[in-house]
Amino acid sequence: MSTFTSTRTLGWLIGLLLLGCWNLQAEVKATFIKTDSIQSTKSFSEPNTAIAPIPISLTATAGVPFEYQIPALSPHTNAVYSSPQLPANGLSLLYDTYPPSIFGTPDATGVMNLTINATANVNNQIESAWVAITITVNPPTPISLTATAGVPFNYEIPVLIHENNAGYSSPELPGNGLRLSYDTYPPSIVGAPNATGVINLTVNTHNTSNGVYRSAWVPIIITVNAPTPISLTATAGVPFNYEIPVLLHDNSTGYTSPQLPTNGLSLSYSTYPPSIVGTPTVTGVMNLTVNAHNTVNSQDESAWVPIIITVNPSATSFALTGVNLISCQTISDTQRQLTFTPQYVGTTEQPIFFTVYQQLPLTTQPGPYSLNLDTSNPLITLIAQQDGVLSSYNYQWLAGCNTTTPNRPPTTTGIPPQATQTGQAYQLSLANYFADPDGNPLTYIVSGLPSTLNLTGVIISGTPASTGSFPISVTAVDPSGLFVSTSFQLTVNGATQPFTLASVSTNGCQNLGGNQWQVTFTPHYTGLTGEQIVLAMTNGVITTQAGPYSQTLSTDQPLLTLIAQQGNTTSAYNYFWLVACTGSARQAAREVGNGLQVNVFGNPVQSQQVELEIKGVMGSWVEVTVMDMQGRCHHQQRLDWPTDSGRVNLPLAPGIGTQLVQVRTEGQVRTVKLLKSR
Structure with a gap:
């Protein structure tokens, strides 16, 4: 084939190919035109071959503010973003940013599966995109605190939203003696818990800034432990005095105890804080609660402490515990003359009946006793009784004779001068100043005491009622009758006046x-x-x-x-x-009066109540206390007192005689005497 023929043939092939492409393009264009023309009856859609995007995985904490800006899903700035699952669980879309943000505070834990859609109209054509977002909401970490029942508690809540106008609240407060105090910002949890246990609180906060509502919350667990009681000991029949520690650091605090007065004890307000004073009458365990209360800046504050007082017996029960051998003389090979004194504990002032079985007739005469005994009977039985309590002792007298040593008299170091004041409990243990070299128990004889002081066992105790200087003599006697004496001067001064x-x-x-x-x-x-x-x-x-x-x-x-x-x-x-x-x-x-004034209506008082007029109050409260002359409290109450003067009725203690009424307010104290005639 010639070159010309080949070239011509190639040209025809190219022409046929171009004609086929033009016909195909025209056919396709006709198809789109036809589709547009019958849009109302038949729609056309191409197969969707899009691959689902990879989800965005996020974490959040319940109660903690959350914000996440969605990434751009469309290149067009007019794209509209939305989510069919929002708002939910405290979250919503916030359009302050572009693209918008997921914003809010999750309310509950769990997994949130969201879809974010973005649509845009481009040349009258809708373009869209979307992304899946998974938010795992974890539980918040509680704030764990400890407190003690009855002890003031204070905890400032941390900042939950960094806006100064955020409001804080807790649906569980006030409760169990605790409340929110707005004296600080953020506020504080304050108060004194009333009961032990676990307190589960939720503290919420919210505000609206620039039209956007924000919120947050945090769980708080307060474990309230039991207070450590103050443990004290007392002795029945012996004066007791204990000053209560400061429970609230404010001088206007009022102290009370619902269990007092009882068992000879009461609150005395001659000290501040007051003291538990008196003479217990019955042994056993006393469980007391002392409460403290005041009002500072119109807010009530309180605290309390448990006090356990164990009242021990005044002395051991009566018993015959031994023999003090004075001498053992030989009369013959089988006869001895025994001189001895029985030893006792728990004795009172009542007579002691004493006998030696088949050897000595019953007698109330004190020892020493002398017996002629036969060595064939080396054991004798001693029997004694006091206040109906019978006690016996088997004495190996012959063994005692073989090992006896001479009895020695007691010794003393002397008692230095003593001083006290009227109305104040006084106590002196003689055992600190006397001793017996043979270890024998000593009996004490005291003279010259004031009328309100007494000797009980080895203790001189009581509350002096009058001033003076008293020379006092003390004699210590051992069971065999040997003794030693000394004396000291007791000076009783007047009671100290408050400043x-x-x-x-x-x-x-x-x-x-x-x-x-x-x-x-x-x-x-x-x-x-x-x-x-x-x-x-x-x-x-x-x-x-x-x-x-x-x-x-x-x-x-x-x-x-x-x-x-x-x-x-x-x-x-x-x-x-x-x-x-x-x-x-x-x-x-x-003029408003010359300080605090207290006037009594009817004195002497002939009823169980007395009416007082109180003037010149410098504060908003008045505390009135009815006491006896020893400072034992009969009645106490604190009153709101908004005016300068007013009247109040008080119950008096039963019985007749002199009673005291103390009126106290901020910076002022007045005490008046009342004579109750019937």
């Missing part, structure tokens, strides 16, 4: 012209301890210098209030200087 700014004396007044005066005055105090006194005046002067003081004062302010502090005790006094200087009462309408 009080009691009065003010005016030393001089000078009119400076117009309404100005120069006043010189001196405060007078009781209950001084030697500590520094800080004196503050309502005209702004504060000083630690001793008086007298000179101040320039205006007649427009005829009252100068003085506030003195010694240690932790504060006392106030209203000084009406203008009246003291001029005798004038032209400003008296504005």
